[in-house]
Amino acid sequence: MKDNSCMAASSYKDFFVNFANKTKMDIIAALRKKPLCVGEIAEAINEEQSKVSHSLKKLTQCKILEVKQEGKKRVYTLNHDTVLPILQIVEKHVHQYCAKNCPLKCLGCKKK
Amino acid sequence: MKDNSCMAASSYKDFFVNFANKTKMDIIAALRKKPLCVGEIAEAINEEQSKVSHSLKKLTQCKILEVKQEGKKRVYTLNHDTVLPILQIVEKHVHQYCAKNCPLKCLGCKKK
């Protein structure tokens, strides 16, 4: 009988790596509102195009984003089903626990 | 009127960094079953004590774990409220999407 609670730790790591980076999180935040093409994303988060492209590639490989070609533009869409619930949980966690000794900072917090 | 959908990206990053590392994910997996002290964790995941301690510190700072002193032992407990639902979502995601071009590998997958 196989143990279902056992995790493939390295696989999960590969997923979470995408959320552990400011550029990628900024992209996710931008796409939360609506699908955007590469140029629009780069402008929205104020980062270089190639930097954004590299990030988009990994996010897409892990199915956190989806791409669709539209003319010469490539439009990226957030995988809402997976990403939104996770962000909600973390949002709640950060708000609940952000405090003196915690590296987590929520929007309301004014910390050094 | 403030925009509630705006995320503090760097803060989220600080949270997710803890999940983007094999050692820390192994610790989380071990603590999923029951609380353990440092020595027990190190044995369970077969890693050095100081390596485990460094990881435990960060996990605890981010409130992913909680500590309690018990005699000379320190017992670490997983923050189930936050962590379990996240892992469930990722588990589902990985099972759903693991495939040829995806770096994510679920338990059932035999990939190079």
Added chain:
DNA sequence: ATAACAAATGAAATCAATTTCATATGAAAG
């Protein structure tokens, strides 16, 4: 107060992911 065990810590070394920059590819329009 000392020994024995458990865990934490600091700093240097290592490692892996991100960024950068120059270049290549691809799509549409003229």
Added chain:
DNA sequence: CTTTCATATGAAATTGATTTCATTTGTTAT
């Protein structure tokens, strides 16, 4: 078929987090 706009890619450089190792702190028992 050449130009232009949009994006992707490869490889070197950089960055930042993790690991390692020696040492320290803390707890309990003698």
